[in-house]
Amino acid sequence: MKHEIQIRNRKIGENNPLFIMAECGVTCNYDIKIAKDLIDVVHDAGADAIKFILWFPEEIMSDKSVIYTYETLEGTKSENMYEMLNKLRFTLDQWYEIKEYADRKDVVMFATVNSPSGVEYAEKIGLEAYKLSSWDYNYFPLWEKIAALGKPMLIDTGPVNILDVTKVIQLMQNQGNEQSVLVHCFHTDKYAEMNMRTIPYLKQAFNTLVGYSSKDRDDETDIIAVTLGSVVLEKRLTLSRDLPGHHHVISKEPEEFQEYVKLVRNVRQALGDYNLKPSPADLAERKKWFRHLVANRDIPKGTKLISDMLEGKRPENGISPEYIDFFVGRQTKRDLKYNQAISWDDI
Known part of the structure:
Protein backbone atom coordinates (compact mmCIF):
# COMPACT_ATOMS: atom_id res chain seq x y z
CA MET A 1 0.00 0.00 0.00
CA LYS A 2 1.12 3.59 -0.54
CA HIS A 3 3.14 5.26 2.20
CA GLU A 4 1.84 8.70 1.22
CA ILE A 5 -1.61 9.62 -0.02
CA GLN A 6 -3.26 12.91 -0.82
CA ILE A 7 -6.76 14.09 0.00
CA ARG A 8 -7.46 17.31 -1.81
CA ASN A 9 -4.49 19.57 -0.92
CA ARG A 10 -3.38 17.56 2.15
CA LYS A 11 -0.64 14.96 1.93
CA ILE A 12 -0.82 12.20 4.53
CA GLY A 13 2.20 10.19 5.59
CA GLU A 14 4.98 9.89 8.13
CA ASN A 15 6.85 12.87 6.68
CA ASN A 16 3.79 15.11 6.54
CA PRO A 17 1.84 17.00 9.20
CA LEU A 18 -0.66 15.05 11.25
CA PHE A 19 -4.02 14.82 9.46
CA ILE A 20 -6.70 15.76 12.00
CA MET A 21 -10.38 15.34 11.26
CA ALA A 22 -13.48 16.17 13.24
CA GLU A 23 -16.10 13.43 13.52
CA CYS A 24 -19.48 15.13 13.08
CA GLY A 25 -21.44 12.27 11.59
CA VAL A 26 -24.31 12.75 14.02
CA THR A 27 -23.35 15.85 16.02
CA CYS A 28 -24.19 18.16 13.12
CA ASN A 29 -27.80 17.12 13.88
CA TYR A 30 -28.27 17.45 10.11
CA ASP A 31 -28.96 21.14 10.56
CA ILE A 32 -27.24 23.12 7.82
CA LYS A 33 -26.30 26.03 10.09
CA ILE A 34 -24.78 23.67 12.67
CA ALA A 35 -22.85 21.88 9.91
CA LYS A 36 -21.39 25.17 8.65
CA ASP A 37 -20.57 26.31 12.19
CA LEU A 38 -18.71 23.03 12.76
CA ILE A 39 -16.72 23.63 9.56
CA ASP A 40 -15.79 27.04 10.97
CA VAL A 41 -14.59 25.40 14.19
CA VAL A 42 -12.42 22.96 12.24
CA HIS A 43 -10.93 25.79 10.19
CA ASP A 44 -10.30 28.04 13.18
CA ALA A 45 -8.70 25.21 15.18
CA GLY A 46 -6.21 24.45 12.42
CA ALA A 47 -7.52 20.94 11.82
CA ASP A 48 -7.72 19.47 8.33
CA ALA A 49 -11.05 17.83 7.73
CA ILE A 50 -14.63 17.28 8.77
CA LYS A 51 -16.41 13.94 8.39
CA PHE A 52 -20.13 13.42 8.09
CA ILE A 53 -22.19 10.26 7.41
CA LEU A 54 -24.38 9.71 4.36
CA TRP A 55 -27.31 7.95 5.99
CA PHE A 56 -29.75 5.84 3.95
CA PRO A 57 -31.33 3.65 6.67
CA GLU A 58 -33.67 1.92 4.24
CA GLU A 59 -30.59 0.38 2.59
CA ILE A 60 -28.84 -0.80 5.75
CA MET A 61 -31.62 -1.91 8.13
CA SER A 62 -33.94 -4.88 7.67
CA ASP A 63 -35.38 -4.68 11.18
CA LYS A 64 -36.94 -1.27 11.66
CA SER A 65 -37.93 -1.96 15.25
CA VAL A 66 -34.37 -1.75 16.67
CA ILE A 67 -34.08 0.58 19.66
CA TYR A 68 -30.89 2.61 20.08
CA THR A 69 -29.90 3.79 23.57
CA TYR A 70 -27.38 6.55 24.21
CA GLU A 71 -26.21 8.95 26.88
CA THR A 72 -27.00 12.67 27.12
CA LEU A 73 -26.28 15.29 29.76
CA GLU A 74 -29.76 14.62 31.08
CA GLY A 75 -29.28 10.88 31.28
CA THR A 76 -29.98 7.84 29.13
CA LYS A 77 -32.31 8.16 26.15
CA SER A 78 -33.70 5.53 23.78
CA GLU A 79 -35.08 5.98 20.26
CA ASN A 80 -36.24 3.88 17.37
CA MET A 81 -33.00 3.62 15.38
CA TYR A 82 -34.57 3.66 11.92
CA GLU A 83 -36.57 6.77 12.66
CA MET A 84 -33.57 8.43 14.29
CA LEU A 85 -31.27 7.81 11.32
CA ASN A 86 -33.95 8.88 8.88
CA LYS A 87 -33.84 12.32 10.50
CA LEU A 88 -30.04 12.51 10.21
CA ARG A 89 -30.04 13.40 6.52
CA PHE A 90 -29.45 16.31 4.17
CA THR A 91 -30.89 16.69 0.70
CA LEU A 92 -28.45 16.52 -2.19
CA ASP A 93 -28.75 20.29 -2.70
CA GLN A 94 -27.91 20.87 0.98
CA TRP A 95 -24.87 18.60 0.63
CA TYR A 96 -23.73 20.68 -2.35
CA GLU A 97 -24.05 23.82 -0.25
CA ILE A 98 -22.11 22.34 2.67
CA LYS A 99 -19.34 21.01 0.39
CA GLU A 100 -18.98 24.39 -1.29
CA TYR A 101 -18.74 26.05 2.12
CA ALA A 102 -16.10 23.59 3.30
CA ASP A 103 -14.07 24.19 0.13
CA ARG A 104 -14.19 27.95 0.71
CA LYS A 105 -12.91 27.39 4.25
CA ASP A 106 -10.15 25.04 2.98
CA VAL A 107 -11.56 22.22 5.09
CA VAL A 108 -11.46 18.76 3.53
CA MET A 109 -14.94 17.24 3.68
CA PHE A 110 -15.66 13.56 3.35
CA ALA A 111 -18.06 11.02 4.79
CA THR A 112 -18.63 7.55 6.08
CA VAL A 113 -20.53 5.76 3.34
CA ASN A 114 -22.38 2.51 4.06
CA SER A 115 -24.85 2.13 1.21
CA PRO A 116 -25.05 2.25 -2.62
CA SER A 117 -26.99 5.52 -2.51
CA GLY A 118 -24.31 6.92 -0.22
CA VAL A 119 -21.68 6.23 -2.88
CA GLU A 120 -23.88 7.87 -5.50
CA TYR A 121 -24.32 10.98 -3.35
CA ALA A 122 -20.62 11.14 -2.46
CA GLU A 123 -19.62 11.12 -6.12
CA LYS A 124 -22.18 13.77 -7.05
CA ILE A 125 -21.04 15.99 -4.18
CA GLY A 126 -17.41 15.48 -5.18
CA LEU A 127 -15.98 13.98 -1.98
CA GLU A 128 -12.25 13.26 -2.26
CA ALA A 129 -12.07 10.34 0.19
CA TYR A 130 -14.22 7.69 1.83
CA LYS A 131 -14.50 6.41 5.38
CA LEU A 132 -15.50 2.76 5.79
CA SER A 133 -17.05 1.79 9.10
CA SER A 134 -16.31 -1.16 11.35
CA TRP A 135 -19.76 -2.58 10.65
CA ASP A 136 -19.46 -3.02 6.88
CA TYR A 137 -16.55 -5.45 6.51
CA ASN A 138 -18.64 -8.31 5.18
CA TYR A 139 -20.53 -6.22 2.61
CA PHE A 140 -18.08 -6.73 -0.26
CA PRO A 141 -20.19 -5.09 -3.02
CA LEU A 142 -19.83 -1.77 -1.18
CA TRP A 143 -16.06 -2.18 -0.82
CA GLU A 144 -15.62 -3.12 -4.47
CA LYS A 145 -17.64 -0.14 -5.64
CA ILE A 146 -15.71 2.33 -3.49
CA ALA A 147 -12.28 0.79 -4.10
CA ALA A 148 -12.83 0.96 -7.86
CA LEU A 149 -13.18 4.75 -7.62
CA GLY A 150 -9.45 4.98 -6.82
CA LYS A 151 -9.88 7.38 -3.93
CA PRO A 152 -8.29 7.18 -0.46
CA MET A 153 -10.11 4.85 1.92
CA LEU A 154 -9.90 5.39 5.69
CA ILE A 155 -10.92 2.10 7.24
CA ASP A 156 -12.11 1.56 10.81
CA THR A 157 -11.22 -1.69 12.55
CA GLY A 158 -13.04 -2.06 15.89
CA PRO A 159 -14.59 -5.55 16.09
CA VAL A 160 -12.72 -7.15 13.18
CA ASN A 161 -9.89 -9.68 13.13
CA ILE A 162 -6.76 -10.00 11.00
CA LEU A 163 -8.54 -12.15 8.39
CA ASP A 164 -11.31 -9.57 7.98
CA VAL A 165 -8.75 -6.84 7.32
CA THR A 166 -6.76 -9.06 4.96
CA LYS A 167 -9.86 -9.65 2.85
CA VAL A 168 -10.69 -5.98 2.35
CA ILE A 169 -7.07 -4.97 1.71
CA GLN A 170 -6.86 -7.71 -0.93
CA LEU A 171 -10.15 -6.49 -2.37
CA MET A 172 -8.72 -2.97 -2.64
CA GLN A 173 -5.58 -4.23 -4.34
CA ASN A 174 -7.64 -6.28 -6.78
CA GLN A 175 -9.32 -3.02 -7.76
CA GLY A 176 -5.94 -1.29 -8.14
CA ASN A 177 -6.49 0.92 -5.10
CA GLU A 178 -3.52 1.16 -2.73
CA GLN A 179 -4.62 4.27 -0.84
CA SER A 180 -5.55 2.89 2.56
CA VAL A 181 -5.36 4.15 6.12
CA LEU A 182 -6.22 1.50 8.69
CA VAL A 183 -7.82 3.28 11.62
CA HIS A 184 -7.64 1.67 15.05
CA CYS A 185 -10.82 2.12 17.08
CA PHE A 186 -12.67 0.33 19.85
CA HIS A 187 -15.93 0.35 21.78
CA THR A 188 -14.70 -0.51 25.26
CA ASP A 189 -14.22 1.65 28.33
CA LYS A 190 -11.59 -0.68 29.83
CA TYR A 191 -8.03 0.49 29.29
CA ALA A 192 -6.73 -3.07 29.38
CA GLU A 193 -8.87 -3.87 26.31
CA MET A 194 -7.95 -0.86 24.15
CA ASN A 195 -4.81 -2.51 22.78
CA MET A 196 -3.16 0.57 21.33
CA ARG A 197 -0.26 -1.53 20.08
CA THR A 198 -2.63 -2.59 17.31
CA ILE A 199 -1.50 0.59 15.54
CA PRO A 200 2.13 -0.41 14.83
CA TYR A 201 0.98 -4.00 14.31
CA LEU A 202 -1.37 -2.96 11.49
CA LYS A 203 1.30 -0.76 9.99
CA GLN A 204 3.78 -3.62 9.82
CA ALA A 205 1.35 -6.40 8.95
CA PHE A 206 -0.22 -4.56 5.99
CA ASN A 207 2.58 -2.13 5.08
CA THR A 208 0.07 0.70 5.20
CA LEU A 209 -0.60 4.06 6.77
CA VAL A 210 -2.35 3.91 10.13
CA GLY A 211 -4.60 6.17 12.15
CA TYR A 212 -6.75 6.32 15.25
CA SER A 213 -10.37 7.21 15.90
CA SER A 214 -11.03 8.32 19.47
CA LYS A 215 -14.26 7.13 21.07
CA ASP A 216 -14.73 10.08 23.43
CA ARG A 217 -13.35 13.44 24.48
CA ASP A 218 -10.44 12.12 26.58
CA ASP A 219 -6.96 12.56 25.14
CA GLU A 220 -4.71 9.91 26.69
CA THR A 221 -5.11 7.36 23.93
CA ASP A 222 -4.80 10.01 21.21
CA ILE A 223 -1.35 10.91 22.52
CA ILE A 224 -0.42 7.22 22.60
CA ALA A 225 -1.68 6.84 19.02
CA VAL A 226 0.57 9.62 17.74
CA THR A 227 3.61 8.15 19.48
CA LEU A 228 2.84 4.74 17.96
CA GLY A 229 2.82 6.05 14.41
CA SER A 230 -0.70 7.27 13.62
CA VAL A 231 -0.71 9.80 10.80
CA VAL A 232 -4.48 10.38 11.01
CA LEU A 233 -6.53 11.28 14.07
CA GLU A 234 -10.30 11.49 14.28
CA LYS A 235 -11.95 13.30 17.20
CA ARG A 236 -15.61 13.83 17.96
CA LEU A 237 -16.74 17.48 17.77
CA THR A 238 -19.98 19.21 18.78
CA LEU A 239 -21.01 22.83 19.12
CA SER A 240 -22.41 22.04 22.57
CA ARG A 241 -22.91 18.97 24.72
CA ASP A 242 -26.34 20.40 25.53
CA LEU A 243 -27.63 19.78 22.01
CA PRO A 244 -30.25 17.05 21.56
CA GLY A 245 -29.21 13.77 20.02
CA HIS A 246 -26.48 11.21 20.54
CA HIS A 247 -22.68 11.50 20.75
CA HIS A 248 -22.80 15.15 21.86
CA VAL A 249 -22.00 14.18 25.43
CA ILE A 250 -18.81 12.36 24.39
CA SER A 251 -17.60 15.07 21.99
CA LYS A 252 -15.26 18.05 22.30
CA GLU A 253 -16.76 21.52 22.32
CA PRO A 254 -15.10 24.19 20.10
CA GLU A 255 -12.57 25.57 22.59
CA GLU A 256 -11.68 22.05 23.72
CA PHE A 257 -11.22 20.95 20.13
CA GLN A 258 -8.90 23.88 19.45
CA GLU A 259 -6.76 22.91 22.45
CA TYR A 260 -6.83 19.30 21.31
CA VAL A 261 -5.46 20.20 17.88
CA LYS A 262 -2.63 22.17 19.48
CA LEU A 263 -1.88 19.28 21.84
CA VAL A 264 -1.64 16.51 19.26
CA ARG A 265 0.31 18.67 16.80
CA ASN A 266 2.81 19.41 19.58
CA VAL A 267 3.02 15.71 20.41
CA ARG A 268 3.72 14.91 16.76
CA GLN A 269 6.45 17.55 16.59
CA ALA A 270 7.98 16.31 19.83
CA LEU A 271 8.52 12.84 18.33
CA GLY A 272 11.38 14.21 16.24
CA ASP A 273 13.84 11.90 14.48
CA TYR A 274 14.88 8.30 15.08
CA ASN A 275 18.29 9.52 16.21
CA LEU A 276 20.20 10.96 19.17
CA LYS A 277 19.99 14.62 18.27
CA PRO A 278 20.49 17.28 20.98
CA SER A 279 18.46 20.44 20.57
Whole structure:
Protein backbone atom coordinates (compact mmCIF):
# COMPACT_ATOMS: atom_id res chain seq x y z
CA MET A 1 0.00 0.00 0.00
CA LYS A 2 1.12 3.59 -0.54
CA HIS A 3 3.14 5.26 2.20
CA GLU A 4 1.84 8.70 1.22
CA ILE A 5 -1.61 9.62 -0.02
CA GLN A 6 -3.26 12.91 -0.82
CA ILE A 7 -6.76 14.09 0.00
CA ARG A 8 -7.46 17.31 -1.81
CA ASN A 9 -4.49 19.57 -0.92
CA ARG A 10 -3.38 17.56 2.15
CA LYS A 11 -0.64 14.96 1.93
CA ILE A 12 -0.82 12.20 4.53
CA GLY A 13 2.20 10.19 5.59
CA GLU A 14 4.98 9.89 8.13
CA ASN A 15 6.85 12.87 6.68
CA ASN A 16 3.79 15.11 6.54
CA PRO A 17 1.84 17.00 9.20
CA LEU A 18 -0.66 15.05 11.25
CA PHE A 19 -4.02 14.82 9.46
CA ILE A 20 -6.70 15.76 12.00
CA MET A 21 -10.38 15.34 11.26
CA ALA A 22 -13.48 16.17 13.24
CA GLU A 23 -16.10 13.43 13.52
CA CYS A 24 -19.48 15.13 13.08
CA GLY A 25 -21.44 12.27 11.59
CA VAL A 26 -24.31 12.75 14.02
CA THR A 27 -23.35 15.85 16.02
CA CYS A 28 -24.19 18.16 13.12
CA ASN A 29 -27.80 17.12 13.88
CA TYR A 30 -28.27 17.45 10.11
CA ASP A 31 -28.96 21.14 10.56
CA ILE A 32 -27.24 23.12 7.82
CA LYS A 33 -26.30 26.03 10.09
CA ILE A 34 -24.78 23.67 12.67
CA ALA A 35 -22.85 21.88 9.91
CA LYS A 36 -21.39 25.17 8.65
CA ASP A 37 -20.57 26.31 12.19
CA LEU A 38 -18.71 23.03 12.76
CA ILE A 39 -16.72 23.63 9.56
CA ASP A 40 -15.79 27.04 10.97
CA VAL A 41 -14.59 25.40 14.19
CA VAL A 42 -12.42 22.96 12.24
CA HIS A 43 -10.93 25.79 10.19
CA ASP A 44 -10.30 28.04 13.18
CA ALA A 45 -8.70 25.21 15.18
CA GLY A 46 -6.21 24.45 12.42
CA ALA A 47 -7.52 20.94 11.82
CA ASP A 48 -7.72 19.47 8.33
CA ALA A 49 -11.05 17.83 7.73
CA ILE A 50 -14.63 17.28 8.77
CA LYS A 51 -16.41 13.94 8.39
CA PHE A 52 -20.13 13.42 8.09
CA ILE A 53 -22.19 10.26 7.41
CA LEU A 54 -24.38 9.71 4.36
CA TRP A 55 -27.31 7.95 5.99
CA PHE A 56 -29.75 5.84 3.95
CA PRO A 57 -31.33 3.65 6.67
CA GLU A 58 -33.67 1.92 4.24
CA GLU A 59 -30.59 0.38 2.59
CA ILE A 60 -28.84 -0.80 5.75
CA MET A 61 -31.62 -1.91 8.13
CA SER A 62 -33.94 -4.88 7.67
CA ASP A 63 -35.38 -4.68 11.18
CA LYS A 64 -36.94 -1.27 11.66
CA SER A 65 -37.93 -1.96 15.25
CA VAL A 66 -34.37 -1.75 16.67
CA ILE A 67 -34.08 0.58 19.66
CA TYR A 68 -30.89 2.61 20.08
CA THR A 69 -29.90 3.79 23.57
CA TYR A 70 -27.38 6.55 24.21
CA GLU A 71 -26.21 8.95 26.88
CA THR A 72 -27.00 12.67 27.12
CA LEU A 73 -26.28 15.29 29.76
CA GLU A 74 -29.76 14.62 31.08
CA GLY A 75 -29.28 10.88 31.28
CA THR A 76 -29.98 7.84 29.13
CA LYS A 77 -32.31 8.16 26.15
CA SER A 78 -33.70 5.53 23.78
CA GLU A 79 -35.08 5.98 20.26
CA ASN A 80 -36.24 3.88 17.37
CA MET A 81 -33.00 3.62 15.38
CA TYR A 82 -34.57 3.66 11.92
CA GLU A 83 -36.57 6.77 12.66
CA MET A 84 -33.57 8.43 14.29
CA LEU A 85 -31.27 7.81 11.32
CA ASN A 86 -33.95 8.88 8.88
CA LYS A 87 -33.84 12.32 10.50
CA LEU A 88 -30.04 12.51 10.21
CA ARG A 89 -30.04 13.40 6.52
CA PHE A 90 -29.45 16.31 4.17
CA THR A 91 -30.89 16.69 0.70
CA LEU A 92 -28.45 16.52 -2.19
CA ASP A 93 -28.75 20.29 -2.70
CA GLN A 94 -27.91 20.87 0.98
CA TRP A 95 -24.87 18.60 0.63
CA TYR A 96 -23.73 20.68 -2.35
CA GLU A 97 -24.05 23.82 -0.25
CA ILE A 98 -22.11 22.34 2.67
CA LYS A 99 -19.34 21.01 0.39
CA GLU A 100 -18.98 24.39 -1.29
CA TYR A 101 -18.74 26.05 2.12
CA ALA A 102 -16.10 23.59 3.30
CA ASP A 103 -14.07 24.19 0.13
CA ARG A 104 -14.19 27.95 0.71
CA LYS A 105 -12.91 27.39 4.25
CA ASP A 106 -10.15 25.04 2.98
CA VAL A 107 -11.56 22.22 5.09
CA VAL A 108 -11.46 18.76 3.53
CA MET A 109 -14.94 17.24 3.68
CA PHE A 110 -15.66 13.56 3.35
CA ALA A 111 -18.06 11.02 4.79
CA THR A 112 -18.63 7.55 6.08
CA VAL A 113 -20.53 5.76 3.34
CA ASN A 114 -22.38 2.51 4.06
CA SER A 115 -24.85 2.13 1.21
CA PRO A 116 -25.05 2.25 -2.62
CA SER A 117 -26.99 5.52 -2.51
CA GLY A 118 -24.31 6.92 -0.22
CA VAL A 119 -21.68 6.23 -2.88
CA GLU A 120 -23.88 7.87 -5.50
CA TYR A 121 -24.32 10.98 -3.35
CA ALA A 122 -20.62 11.14 -2.46
CA GLU A 123 -19.62 11.12 -6.12
CA LYS A 124 -22.18 13.77 -7.05
CA ILE A 125 -21.04 15.99 -4.18
CA GLY A 126 -17.41 15.48 -5.18
CA LEU A 127 -15.98 13.98 -1.98
CA GLU A 128 -12.25 13.26 -2.26
CA ALA A 129 -12.07 10.34 0.19
CA TYR A 130 -14.22 7.69 1.83
CA LYS A 131 -14.50 6.41 5.38
CA LEU A 132 -15.50 2.76 5.79
CA SER A 133 -17.05 1.79 9.10
CA SER A 134 -16.31 -1.16 11.35
CA TRP A 135 -19.76 -2.58 10.65
CA ASP A 136 -19.46 -3.02 6.88
CA TYR A 137 -16.55 -5.45 6.51
CA ASN A 138 -18.64 -8.31 5.18
CA TYR A 139 -20.53 -6.22 2.61
CA PHE A 140 -18.08 -6.73 -0.26
CA PRO A 141 -20.19 -5.09 -3.02
CA LEU A 142 -19.83 -1.77 -1.18
CA TRP A 143 -16.06 -2.18 -0.82
CA GLU A 144 -15.62 -3.12 -4.47
CA LYS A 145 -17.64 -0.14 -5.64
CA ILE A 146 -15.71 2.33 -3.49
CA ALA A 147 -12.28 0.79 -4.10
CA ALA A 148 -12.83 0.96 -7.86
CA LEU A 149 -13.18 4.75 -7.62
CA GLY A 150 -9.45 4.98 -6.82
CA LYS A 151 -9.88 7.38 -3.93
CA PRO A 152 -8.29 7.18 -0.46
CA MET A 153 -10.11 4.85 1.92
CA LEU A 154 -9.90 5.39 5.69
CA ILE A 155 -10.92 2.10 7.24
CA ASP A 156 -12.11 1.56 10.81
CA THR A 157 -11.22 -1.69 12.55
CA GLY A 158 -13.04 -2.06 15.89
CA PRO A 159 -14.59 -5.55 16.09
CA VAL A 160 -12.72 -7.15 13.18
CA ASN A 161 -9.89 -9.68 13.13
CA ILE A 162 -6.76 -10.00 11.00
CA LEU A 163 -8.54 -12.15 8.39
CA ASP A 164 -11.31 -9.57 7.98
CA VAL A 165 -8.75 -6.84 7.32
CA THR A 166 -6.76 -9.06 4.96
CA LYS A 167 -9.86 -9.65 2.85
CA VAL A 168 -10.69 -5.98 2.35
CA ILE A 169 -7.07 -4.97 1.71
CA GLN A 170 -6.86 -7.71 -0.93
CA LEU A 171 -10.15 -6.49 -2.37
CA MET A 172 -8.72 -2.97 -2.64
CA GLN A 173 -5.58 -4.23 -4.34
CA ASN A 174 -7.64 -6.28 -6.78
CA GLN A 175 -9.32 -3.02 -7.76
CA GLY A 176 -5.94 -1.29 -8.14
CA ASN A 177 -6.49 0.92 -5.10
CA GLU A 178 -3.52 1.16 -2.73
CA GLN A 179 -4.62 4.27 -0.84
CA SER A 180 -5.55 2.89 2.56
CA VAL A 181 -5.36 4.15 6.12
CA LEU A 182 -6.22 1.50 8.69
CA VAL A 183 -7.82 3.28 11.62
CA HIS A 184 -7.64 1.67 15.05
CA CYS A 185 -10.82 2.12 17.08
CA PHE A 186 -12.67 0.33 19.85
CA HIS A 187 -15.93 0.35 21.78
CA THR A 188 -14.70 -0.51 25.26
CA ASP A 189 -14.22 1.65 28.33
CA LYS A 190 -11.59 -0.68 29.83
CA TYR A 191 -8.03 0.49 29.29
CA ALA A 192 -6.73 -3.07 29.38
CA GLU A 193 -8.87 -3.87 26.31
CA MET A 194 -7.95 -0.86 24.15
CA ASN A 195 -4.81 -2.51 22.78
CA MET A 196 -3.16 0.57 21.33
CA ARG A 197 -0.26 -1.53 20.08
CA THR A 198 -2.63 -2.59 17.31
CA ILE A 199 -1.50 0.59 15.54
CA PRO A 200 2.13 -0.41 14.83
CA TYR A 201 0.98 -4.00 14.31
CA LEU A 202 -1.37 -2.96 11.49
CA LYS A 203 1.30 -0.76 9.99
CA GLN A 204 3.78 -3.62 9.82
CA ALA A 205 1.35 -6.40 8.95
CA PHE A 206 -0.22 -4.56 5.99
CA ASN A 207 2.58 -2.13 5.08
CA THR A 208 0.07 0.70 5.20
CA LEU A 209 -0.60 4.06 6.77
CA VAL A 210 -2.35 3.91 10.13
CA GLY A 211 -4.60 6.17 12.15
CA TYR A 212 -6.75 6.32 15.25
CA SER A 213 -10.37 7.21 15.90
CA SER A 214 -11.03 8.32 19.47
CA LYS A 215 -14.26 7.13 21.07
CA ASP A 216 -14.73 10.08 23.43
CA ARG A 217 -13.35 13.44 24.48
CA ASP A 218 -10.44 12.12 26.58
CA ASP A 219 -6.96 12.56 25.14
CA GLU A 220 -4.71 9.91 26.69
CA THR A 221 -5.11 7.36 23.93
CA ASP A 222 -4.80 10.01 21.21
CA ILE A 223 -1.35 10.91 22.52
CA ILE A 224 -0.42 7.22 22.60
CA ALA A 225 -1.68 6.84 19.02
CA VAL A 226 0.57 9.62 17.74
CA THR A 227 3.61 8.15 19.48
CA LEU A 228 2.84 4.74 17.96
CA GLY A 229 2.82 6.05 14.41
CA SER A 230 -0.70 7.27 13.62
CA VAL A 231 -0.71 9.80 10.80
CA VAL A 232 -4.48 10.38 11.01
CA LEU A 233 -6.53 11.28 14.07
CA GLU A 234 -10.30 11.49 14.28
CA LYS A 235 -11.95 13.30 17.20
CA ARG A 236 -15.61 13.83 17.96
CA LEU A 237 -16.74 17.48 17.77
CA THR A 238 -19.98 19.21 18.78
CA LEU A 239 -21.01 22.83 19.12
CA SER A 240 -22.41 22.04 22.57
CA ARG A 241 -22.91 18.97 24.72
CA ASP A 242 -26.34 20.40 25.53
CA LEU A 243 -27.63 19.78 22.01
CA PRO A 244 -30.25 17.05 21.56
CA GLY A 245 -29.21 13.77 20.02
CA HIS A 246 -26.48 11.21 20.54
CA HIS A 247 -22.68 11.50 20.75
CA HIS A 248 -22.80 15.15 21.86
CA VAL A 249 -22.00 14.18 25.43
CA ILE A 250 -18.81 12.36 24.39
CA SER A 251 -17.60 15.07 21.99
CA LYS A 252 -15.26 18.05 22.30
CA GLU A 253 -16.76 21.52 22.32
CA PRO A 254 -15.10 24.19 20.10
CA GLU A 255 -12.57 25.57 22.59
CA GLU A 256 -11.68 22.05 23.72
CA PHE A 257 -11.22 20.95 20.13
CA GLN A 258 -8.90 23.88 19.45
CA GLU A 259 -6.76 22.91 22.45
CA TYR A 260 -6.83 19.30 21.31
CA VAL A 261 -5.46 20.20 17.88
CA LYS A 262 -2.63 22.17 19.48
CA LEU A 263 -1.88 19.28 21.84
CA VAL A 264 -1.64 16.51 19.26
CA ARG A 265 0.31 18.67 16.80
CA ASN A 266 2.81 19.41 19.58
CA VAL A 267 3.02 15.71 20.41
CA ARG A 268 3.72 14.91 16.76
CA GLN A 269 6.45 17.55 16.59
CA ALA A 270 7.98 16.31 19.83
CA LEU A 271 8.52 12.84 18.33
CA GLY A 272 11.38 14.21 16.24
CA ASP A 273 13.84 11.90 14.48
CA TYR A 274 14.88 8.30 15.08
CA ASN A 275 18.29 9.52 16.21
CA LEU A 276 20.20 10.96 19.17
CA LYS A 277 19.99 14.62 18.27
CA PRO A 278 20.49 17.28 20.98
CA SER A 279 18.46 20.44 20.57
CA PRO A 280 20.17 23.83 20.13
CA ALA A 281 19.07 24.63 23.70
CA ASP A 282 20.75 21.48 25.00
CA LEU A 283 23.95 22.29 23.12
CA ALA A 284 23.95 25.77 24.64
CA GLU A 285 23.52 24.27 28.11
CA ARG A 286 26.32 21.81 27.38
CA LYS A 287 28.74 24.69 26.99
CA LYS A 288 27.78 25.87 30.49
CA TRP A 289 27.79 22.58 32.35
CA PHE A 290 30.26 20.22 30.68
CA ARG A 291 33.78 20.34 32.15
CA HIS A 292 37.26 21.29 31.02
CA LEU A 293 40.71 20.38 32.38
CA VAL A 294 42.14 22.76 35.02
CA ALA A 295 45.00 22.90 37.52
CA ASN A 296 43.80 21.59 40.88
CA ARG A 297 46.45 23.67 42.72
CA ASP A 298 49.19 26.13 41.89
CA ILE A 299 51.71 24.20 39.76
CA PRO A 300 55.23 25.59 39.21
CA LYS A 301 56.91 25.39 35.80
CA GLY A 302 58.84 22.13 35.31
CA THR A 303 56.55 20.07 37.56
CA LYS A 304 55.95 16.46 36.58
CA LEU A 305 52.18 16.16 36.66
CA ILE A 306 50.32 13.62 38.72
CA SER A 307 46.58 13.01 38.60
CA ASP A 308 45.86 14.84 41.88
CA MET A 309 47.19 18.05 40.31
CA LEU A 310 44.48 18.00 37.62
CA GLU A 311 40.69 18.27 37.79
CA GLY A 312 37.70 18.64 35.47
CA LYS A 313 35.51 21.66 36.20
CA ARG A 314 32.76 23.62 34.48
CA PRO A 315 32.25 25.15 31.91
CA GLU A 316 33.17 23.28 28.74
CA ASN A 317 35.57 25.78 27.16
CA GLY A 318 38.88 23.95 27.04
CA ILE A 319 40.34 20.47 26.91
CA SER A 320 37.99 17.67 27.96
CA PRO A 321 38.91 15.89 31.24
CA GLU A 322 38.71 12.64 29.31
CA TYR A 323 42.32 13.38 28.25
CA ILE A 324 43.66 13.66 31.82
CA ASP A 325 45.76 10.49 31.44
CA PHE A 326 47.61 12.07 28.51
CA PHE A 327 48.86 14.87 30.81
CA VAL A 328 49.86 12.68 33.76
CA GLY A 329 53.66 12.15 33.82
CA ARG A 330 54.46 15.13 31.60
CA GLN A 331 56.24 18.32 32.70
CA THR A 332 54.71 21.77 32.68
CA LYS A 333 56.28 24.44 30.48
CA ARG A 334 54.97 27.34 32.59
CA ASP A 335 53.51 28.19 35.96
CA LEU A 336 49.84 27.27 36.32
CA LYS A 337 47.46 28.87 38.81
CA TYR A 338 44.72 27.06 40.70
CA ASN A 339 41.63 26.59 38.47
CA GLN A 340 43.56 27.82 35.41
CA ALA A 341 42.60 26.04 32.20
CA ILE A 342 45.28 23.74 30.86
CA SER A 343 46.17 23.78 27.17
CA TRP A 344 48.13 21.40 24.97
CA ASP A 345 50.96 23.94 24.90
CA ASP A 346 51.42 23.78 28.70
CA ILE A 347 53.26 20.43 28.60
